[in-house]
Every structure is written in structure tokens, then in C-alpha cells.
Amino acid sequence: MRVHSFSAILFAGVLSLFASVASAQAPVRGGTLTIALPTEPTQLNSAIDTTQQVKIVAGKIFSGLVKYDLNMKLQPDLATSWAVSKDGLKITFNLRKGVKWHDGKPFTSADVAFSVMKAFGQYNGLVRAVFANVERVDTPDANTAVFIMKQPAAAIMNALPVATATILPAHIYDNTDVRQNPANQKPIGTGPFRFVEWQRGSSIVLERNPDYFEKGKPYLDRIVFRVIPDTQSRGAALEAGEVDMIYHSTAAASDARRLGALPNIELTTYGYIFDSTVCFVEVNNEHPILGKAEVRRALAYAIDRKFVLDNIWFGFGTPANTPIHNALKQAAAGAVPQYAYNLAQAEKLLDEAGYKRGADGVRFKLNIDFVPFGDQYSRMAQYVRQQLTQIGVQAEVRNTDFPGWIRRIWTTHDWDLNMSAITNASDPSIGVQRAYWSKNIVPGTPFTNGTHFKNAEVDKLFEQVAVEQNATKRKAQFASLQKILATELPVLPLVSIDQFTLVNKRVQNHSTLADGVYSGYSDVWIKAAK
Amino acid sequence: MAVNPPGRATGRTRYILRRLGQALAVLVIVVVLQFFLLHLAPGDIADVIAGEVQASDPQFIAKLRADFGLDQSLLVQLGLFAWHILQLDFGNSHAFNVPVIQIIAERLPATLLLMTTAIGSAFVVGSMLGMAAAMKVGRWPDVVISVLALLFYATPAFLAGIALILIFSVHLNWLPMTGMATTWVTHTSWSYFVDVVKHLVMPMTALSLFYVAIYTRLMRASMLEVMNLDYVRTARAKGLRPLRIMWRHMARNAFLPVFTMLGLQVGSLLGGAILIETVFGWPGIGRLAFEGVFRRDVPLVMGILFLSSVLVLSVSLLIDLLYTKLDPRITMR
Numbered sequence A: 001m002r003v004h005s006f007s008a009i010l011f012a013g014v015l016s017l018f019a020s021v022a023s024a025q026a027p028v029r030g031g032t033l034t035i036a037l038p039t040e041p042t043q044l045n046s047a048i049d050t051t052q053q054v055k056i057v058a059g060k061i062f063s064g065l066v067k068y069d070l071n072m073k074l075q076p077d078l079a080t081s082w083a084v085s086k087d088g089l090k091i092t093f094n095l096r097k098g099v100k101w102h103d104g105k106p107f108t109s110a111d112v113a114f115s116v117m118k119a120f121g122q123y124n125g126l127v128r129a130v131f132a133n134v135e136r137v138d139t140p141d142a143n144t145a146v147f148i149m150k151q152p153a154a155a156i157m158n159a160l161p162v163a164t165a166t167i168l169p170a171h172i173y174d175n176t177d178v179r180q181n182p183a184n185q186k187p188i189g190t191g192p193f194r195f196v197e198w199q200r201g202s203s204i205v206l207e208r209n210p211d212y213f214e215k216g217k218p219y220l221d222r223i224v225f226r227v228i229p230d231t232q233s234r235g236a237a238l239e240a241g242e243v244d245m246i247y248h249s250t251a252a253a254s255d256a257r258r259l260g261a262l263p264n265i266e267l268t269t270y271g272y273i274f275d276s277t278v279c280f281v282e283v284n285n286e287h288p289i290l291g292k293a294e295v296r297r298a299l300a301y302a303i304d305r306k307f308v309l310d311n312i313w314f315g316f317g318t319p320a321n322t323p324i325h326n327a328l329k330q331a332a333a334g335a336v337p338q339y340a341y342n343l344a345q346a347e348k349l350l351d352e353a354g355y356k357r358g359a360d361g362v363r364f365k366l367n368i369d370f371v372p373f374g375d376q377y378s379r380m381a382q383y384v385r386q387q388l389t390q391i392g393v394q395a396e397v398r399n400t401d402f403p404g405w406i407r408r409i410w411t412t413h414d415w416d417l418n419m420s421a422i423t424n425a426s427d428p429s430i431g432v433q434r435a436y437w438s439k440n441i442v443p444g445t446p447f448t449n450g451t452h453f454k455n456a457e458v459d460k461l462f463e464q465v466a467v468e469q470n471a472t473k474r475k476a477q478f479a480s481l482q483k484i485l486a487t488e489l490p491v492l493p494l495v496s497i498d499q500f501t502l503v504n505k506r507v508q509n510h511s512t513l514a515d516g517v518y519s520g521y522s523d524v525w526i527k528a529a530k
Numbered sequence B: 001m002a003v004n005p006p007g008r009a010t011g012r013t014r015y016i017l018r019r020l021g022q023a024l025a026v027l028v029i030v031v032v033l034q035f036f037l038l039h040l041a042p043g044d045i046a047d048v049i050a051g052e053v054q055a056s057d058p059q060f061i062a063k064l065r066a067d068f069g070l071d072q073s074l075l076v077q078l079g080l081f082a083w084h085i086l087q088l089d090f091g092n093s094h095a096f097n098v099p100v101i102q103i104i105a106e107r108l109p110a111t112l113l114l115m116t117t118a119i120g121s122a123f124v125v126g127s128m129l130g131m132a133a134a135m136k137v138g139r140w141p142d143v144v145i146s147v148l149a150l151l152f153y154a155t156p157a158f159l160a161g162i163a164l165i166l167i168f169s170v171h172l173n174w175l176p177m178t179g180m181a182t183t184w185v186t187h188t189s190w191s192y193f194v195d196v197v198k199h200l201v202m203p204m205t206a207l208s209l210f211y212v213a214i215y216t217r218l219m220r221a222s223m224l225e226v227m228n229l230d231y232v233r234t235a236r237a238k239g240l241r242p243l244r245i246m247w248r249h250m251a252r253n254a255f256l257p258v259f260t261m262l263g264l265q266v267g268s269l270l271g272g273a274i275l276i277e278t279v280f281g282w283p284g285i286g287r288l289a290f291e292g293v294f295r296r297d298v299p300l301v302m303g304i305l306f307l308s309s310v311l312v313l314s315v316s317l318l319i320d321l322l323y324t325k326l327d328p329r330i331t332m333r
Helices: A008-023 A052-061 A109-123 A231-239 A253-260 A293-301 A305-312 A343-352 A376-390 A402-411 A456-467 A471-488 B011-040 B045-052 B058-068 B074-086 B100-135 B140-154 B157-171 B189-227 B230-238 B242-279 B285-295 B298-326
Strands: A032-037 A066-068 A074-076 A079-084 A090-095 A134-141 A144-149 A193-199 A203-208 A222-227 A265-268 A277-283 A317-319 A364-370 A393-397 A417-423 A491-497 A501-504
Touching: A032 A052, A032 A231, A052 A193, A052 A203, A052 A222, A074 A079, A090 A109, A109 A134, A109 A144, A231 A253, A231 B157, A253 A265, A253 A501, A277 A293, A277 A376, A293 A343, A293 A471, A293 A491, A305 A317, A305 A376, A305 A491, A364 A376, A364 A402, A376 A393, A376 A417, A402 B045, A456 A471, B011 B074, B011 B298, B045 B058, B045 B285, B074 B298, B100 B140, B100 B189, B100 B242, B100 B285, B100 B298, B140 B189, B157 B189, B157 B242, B189 B242, B230 B242, B242 B285, B242 B298, B285 B298
Parallel strands: A032 A222, A364 A393, A364 A417
Antiparallel strands: A066 A074, A079 A090, A090 A144, A134 A144, A193 A203, A203 A222, A265 A501, A277 A417, A277 A491, A317 A491
């Protein structure tokens, strides 16, 4: 099970999870599960759009080839078994027989080949690079799909669950523009729930798929997604019993503990391994002063990560030493340099670097930007500004909206420090490499290497882990990689964030897979009121 | 536009034609200004889409820009937009990938319902309170009403909304708090009506409080002004009953400024609706516009602004026309 250093308060939530597992009642059929959507999706095809609000709906309608449980063990989904050749150049999937699309047409290996080569392999911004390693998909018969690789891709199995590699119906999508296809608004999948209707601006309704391939499942009659854009209203809706679930930390973090302590509400951080996110201070590595590693190390000493975790993230996470989330066990960090909070040390390092305080007590001036989502990042910006002032660095916090922020960081590159976070996705080769690999400095493209960090050793290691088939060797490579990143500090890691779900206790089995709320929910059931 | 033969055009039709001409000019200015304002904001929809999915793929983004026509010059984009608008074609929303007109048609009724009921109830309640306060000026009902009005005036609508939710949904569990209807159950037309009314009560109240305050104060002041005019004294001297004086003689004249305000406020009401729609998850057009701006969905935002401008301009024309009915002394020139 995913190991956490849970804070004491969270402990209660964990206990209640174990309690619900231990009680192990027989699932009951029926009932409606209601989930609050903070943002309305624009369409429902997760093969081409991996935003949270698309994934959580599409994950119930579609299926992937495989699933991962909470121990990161592979489980069958559309594929019942799979085999990777020793050199990693051939992956064979045996597909489930007798599966039908929601429109009654049979599911075959042609759907798999189409989805890999023409859907998520083309248009999925997150995993497209991984599937670019697939040269072709052979379909010797209707129930066998064989990936023929140009070169091995270590992260490919991790990219296969429904949330990122959604298998689409070829008979609907082939020879059409996948992104314009009307089925994106009325999806047809193989998953446990069928699409019923979408009332734009208010709700999306799914109902049980009676022909679902896991016999007797799903248990729920219906899932209703309700669009509630206001954070306070979402919390109130959960409290009033109007919705059963708020996912992906979209209640106010300051309010989450109170809600989680209510007798009928459970708070859990399970089910987000595949969306592991680390927040950090990004540093413009081309800045004349910040370009020096000793200056970046000085700034790291000036920031109390425990303070950030406790007061800005309300304890949801662990202090981070590297940009790789500690939940990704395949890439666990070894011993890395530590920067324990120490203002005197920070000042000493800056003096040594030649940036002494001027007559007015100021060493140099900086701008601080932040990603405009939630209120955590603006608070981080305020906090860092305050800390920097204490060591003689004058900083100004700038406020922009999301498109403006993207332009500033990745296109005009007119910034110094930036409060941000990126998802590590299910593997650092997918989610982390992009931000530090020097060949990925692509002006104009968000979430590429925006710090313009260049390090030949880091480049080489990222290229090695991307193809390494031996898990032990790969782990060692990740360890050396993180040692360099923690020494050079292209970003100052702050917190490995634990995303949380708030859910009514009547809902059972909701966080049993690695992609948690984004999975199909065929096992979820609702306990009748006592 | 067709113009009547000069000789036959009455003052009223000439007036209407002139107003329509002005409205058209305003519309053109609005469209051009909005277009450039939207493009002044840094970033475009390709940035947003790539950012939302954390896509790190330059080809993916170039493909998006080409699909949306964002690789063309601004003037070409404006020209294309204007050309399509002339044919009443608002194009496809970039974010939703369906025709703008379809999205607006789905979301506009909710906003119209919220706006008309909010402004309607504010008008009725506000004028009543204003009249009552004026009749009892300086005494306790006036004090209570004035304090209430001040409170309503000073309370931000979203705060009032959250307070209503906490009281009536979370604690009392009387009213549903989000959405416009319970869409996943089958309704008879009567149960649907009841359901919508239940959903409407809180957002309508939250949105109208501010306007109740304004109409109360305006009506009170306006009644007090009229109260001491000669014709009211004459009516009193004739021995008419006080209620009749209030309704027929005072209120009718006191309504004029309130009415003017009503016309002016339709625009600001649209703005206020954004917050209320967000707090109550009301599936309206204000929220849609707001999200559209943040997604840099230019066709959608332009479509909404265009139709809202048409709406505001028509309401203000309508109010001016109604003016003559209310006060026959006012003529149109």
C-alpha cells in the first residue's frame, strides 16, 4: 500500500478507510452516485484531452487495456493478459472476448490499433511522446493486438490505464477528425456506464451498462455529475448531501479537515498515484544572478518547506527534496542534499556568491509569478516574497490569468521566480523528464523545460530511464538523477502534494485503484441508509 | 435598412428608426472593441488547452493554432469574424467544438429566467418598501426599511448567496442549492415547474437584494419629492382618500426615475448574474462568458457579447417607448 507520512489529523480519515474495508459487507445493487464537477468538461473524449474533468467522466464510459491497483500491480481491463518481449520491442495483448460497444457493435483488436496509432498516439498531449515509440500495432486476429516498438519505452505500461490511453471505437472514429467527431459530445464506450444526457452548464448523467463485460457489475444504477463552479458551494453541497463526492482537492483545503471530520463524510488521499504532483519554486536558469547554482541553493535555505506544507497546503503532502513525487516508488530518491531552513546560511551563501547587501540592505531585485489556480500558489508567492525580504532580496509578486501566465513563462520568458507544480503523471518519464531535459526547451509550448535548465548528465540519465527495461537499474538511474537535480536546483522543490477526495460514507470502494476517481467505478456501491 | 417615405413617417417611427441606427453603430463599435480587447489579453486558446492537459508537445500546439485559424493575422481574423456575423453565423466555439449559437441557445433561457424574476421581484418589492417608508417617513417603519435597504445595498450578492445556502440548504435542508432542475428524474410539467421554482428562489433572492435596496431608496426619495407638490395638495384638498392619492397621483409620477434606473440596470444585472450563476451552479450565460474569457474562446465570447449588446440595446429602447405611455407629456423626437 502507498506509504505516507500522514499527519495526525489525517490519521482519522485513514482509520475510517480501513474500517470500511474491514467491514467488507456484500455490495448492494442500485442507487445514484452524485459527483461534483468544479469545471465543466468541453467534451468527453479522454483519449485526446486529459483534463481532470474529462477523465473523471470518460473513465466511467470507456475502458483501457489494463488497470493498476493500489499496490501498483497490473490488473486486466480490456486486455486479459499481456507479454513484453525481453528486448522491450514487442508487447502482446490478449483481448477480452465478447465485449460490446454501447451501440452493440463488437470490440476488436482493430479498435486498439486505431486508438494507439490515430487517437491518443496522435492527440494526447501527455502520453503522445511515449506512444511515439510504437511503430505499428499488428492485429493477427480480432482478440490479439501486438505493439511493435521502434525502441523500448519503459513508461508504456504505466500509460495504458483508461485515464490516459482511452480505447475508442474505430467504427465511429476512423476516417474522421478525431477532435471534431460528434461522438465526443455523446461518447460510446465499452465501460461500466453508458452516456445518457448532458445538460450543458448543470449536469451529465450516466446509467448502468447492462452488457458490461464484468458480469454482475456495475452495482450503481446511475452516476450524476453536477457542475458546481464555486468552491464554497461545493463544500456546502457535500455537507447538505446534495453531492456524494468532491474529488482532486477541489474543496477549499482550509475547509477540508472540517468537512472530513463530519460524521457522514470521509476524507481520503488514496487514488492519486497517477496524478502525483509536486509543487515548487521554478527558477529562470538564464537569469544573470539566478543562473548560478550557489544562489539557487541560498534561496532554498531561506524557504521553510514545513511552513509551506502546514500553513498553505494544510498538511496535505510531505516536504519535497526532489521534483519527483515520493508516491512513485519506481523512482524513489536515495540520499540527496538537504536544505534545512536556515536564513543565516542563506545570507552567508549570497555573500560568498558576491551579492552583498547594498547601502539600503538590498542585494538584488526579483519578480515572482504564480500559476493562477486555487489560492495556494498566490499564498506561496506572498510567503516566498516575505522570506526573500529577510535575506535582502527584494521581490514583487505579479498577478496574471492562466493564458497570460503561460505566455509569460514559456513564450516571452520574461520571469524570475515562478510558483508552480506539474503532475508527474504515472511515471517520471512521462511527467518529469519534460521539465528538465535540455532537448525539450521549446519556447511557446507550456510545461516543457521552461527554466531552460541544461545539464548533460541529467539529459543522459533521462534518456536512459526512458528505455531501461530492468527495474532495479532504472531505480538506480533515478537516484543519481535526483541527486543532481537536488544539487543543481533548477527548481526549488517544496511539497509532494497529496490530493484528497471528500466522500459521503455511504459510498463504498471508491479509491481501490491507482487512478482512483478516474477509474471505471464498476466496483463502487452505495450502502443503504440505516 | 428600409426607410419610410419622408412624408408618411410619423414622429414615433422616425424616432425608432434613428434609435435603431444608433444601436447599430453602437453594436459595430462594441464588436470591434471587444475583438481587440480580447486579443490584447496575452495567451490564446491553444495555450489554454495545452496548459490544461499539461501537454508538452509543440506539434500538438501548432496543430491546434492552425485548426482555430489563430495562425492568421489579426485583421484577417477580424474580417472573417465580421463577415460571418453579417450572415448571422457565429461560428464554432473553440473549446466546446459545437456551434456558438447552439451553446447560447442552451444557456440563455436560464439567465433570462433568473434576470427577469430577479429584476421583477426587486422592482415590486423595492417600490412597495419605498412607498411604505415614504408614507411613514421618520417613524419606525421608515427606519427599519432604510436600515434593511442599507444592509442589502452593502451585501455583495455572492455573500448573500452563500449565506442563503448555509441557512436554507445546509441547516434547514429546505431548498436545493445548485443547478436549475433535478434533471435525472422524469418530470410531469407541474412537478418540473415546482422543481425549477425551488431551485430559483435562492439565486433570485440573492441577485435581487441589491436592486431591492436601490429601488427602495429611489422610490422613497422620489415619493417624498412628489408628496409636497401642488397637485398632491390639491388632491388632498379635494378630499380624496389617502390611498387613492398615493396610487393615482403620487406613485405614478414617482415611478419615472425608478423606471429609468430599471432600463439602465439590465446591463449591470447581466454582470451580477455571473457571480450568482457561479455560486449556485446556475447553468446560465454569464458563467459561460466568464469561462469563455478565461479559455480565450474568442468566437464564444464574441457571440455572447454581441447578443448581450443586442439585448441591452433593445431593452433600453423598449423602456424609452414605455415612457411615453407612463407620462404622456414626454414626446419622441
